[in-house]
Amino acid sequence: MSKIVNGKSCQPLSGAAPRRIVLLLHGYGSNGADLISIAPMWQQALPDALFLAPDAPNPCDMGMGYQWWPLADLSPDALARGAQNAAGAVDDFITRKLAQYDLTEADLAIVGFSQGTMLALHIGPRRSRQVASIVGYSGMLTGAAQLRDEAVTKPPVLLVHGDADPVVPFAAMADAETALAACGFDVASHAAPGIGHSVDPEGLRLGAEFIARHFAE
Template sequence: MKARYSDHLVLLFHGVAAFGHDLDPLARVLRRALPGAEVIAPDAPLACVPGPGRQWYDLDAVTLANRPGRIQVARGACDGVIEGLIARHGFADAPERVALVGFSQGATIVFDGFASGRWRAKAVVLLSGRFVRPEPFIPAKETPVLLVHGAADGAVPPEEDGKAERWLVEAGVRVQRHLLPDVGHEISPRAARLAARFLKETLGARTSSSALP
C-alpha cells in the first residue's frame, strides 16, 4: 500500500477545452484553507478536436438526447484518471479523506461518478455544472454536496443546479446550494471561498487563522 503523506486529497476537475492548471487560482484558495491537504487538478483524458485543451467527454455535436451516452462512453477513461490518482497518493483505502470538486464539464463528470455510486468521497463540490441523472442513481447519503452557480451564466443554465438538488435530496443526500448574483460561467472569488469553507467544515481539516479571507 502506498504511504499517505497528506491529511486529505482534493481532486479538481476542469471544464471543457481547458487543462488542470487552469484551476490554479481555485487550487491556491483551497490550499490556503486546507494546509494539510494535497490539491491536484489532472488533465482530462480526451483531447478537444480542434484544440486546444482537454475534455472529459466528447462535446462535438452533443445534444440533450445523446449527452447521457457520451458520458457513459467516457466513464472508463475518467474512472482510470481518478482511481490512478487516489491510488498513487495513498488514499485508495480512505475515501473519507477524499473530496471531489468539478467546474462546468468537470462538475458534470463528478456528478455522474458520485451519483452512479462509482466514486466515493467525503465531500463533493459542483460549480456551474450541467447534470444528467445516471442509472442506477445511488449517491452515498453520507456525502454532502455543495452546488454553486452564477445567476448570469450564459453557457449553462443555473436551473441545472435545481434539478441536481432535487434528485439528491430525494435520495437522502444533504445539499447546500448557492446562486450568485451577477456571476457568469466562471469560478468567482466568492464561489472559491464557498468551496473552501464547505471543504474545511466537511473534512474537519486543520487551517491557519488567515486561511479563509
C-alpha cells in the first residue's frame, strides 16, 4: 500500500493545539497546495481546526499533479475499484493524524473535490467510527450498489455541484443524493448555477457552515 508523505497544512487560527481536523482531498491531476487555499476562507468559522491537504501518493498519468487512482477507465465498476484501492492510504493517514493529535473520528470532517469527493464518500461511511461530516464538491458516488452492505456508519453529507460542470456531470449530484438517502444518510445538496468544474463562494460558505454545525453536535 502506498503511503501519503507529502502535502500542505494550515494550523488552527486559535493558535492552540488542534481540536478538529478538516481533511481536504484534491482532484485528479491536482495536489494538496490547490485545496489548502480553502483553509483561510474557513478559519473564522472553524478556528480550532487543523487543515490537512495531502498529495495523493501517485503521480498523475496525465503528467502533472497527482492521482488517487488512474482514470483511464471511467466505467462505474472501474471507479468503484479505484476508490476502494486508494482508500487504504487515506485511511492510514487519517488514523495516524487522529492519533498524533489525540483526536477521534468525531473531530474529523472529510472534504473532497472531484476525484477527492469519490474517495471521501467511499472512506467516510466505512470508517469503524463515524466522522463528523463529509462535504463533496463536483464529484460523484462510486460503488453505490455496495454501499448499503458496506457502510459501517452514516455521517451527514453535503454535496455541492455546478450545473455547468463539463467534467463530472451535474446529474451525478442527484444520483449520489438519491443513493445515499436510500441507504439512510442525512444528505443536503446545493446546485451552483452557472458554475463549471469549480467551487463558488456560496458553495464554500455552505461547506464551512455545514462542517461547523456538525462539529458542534
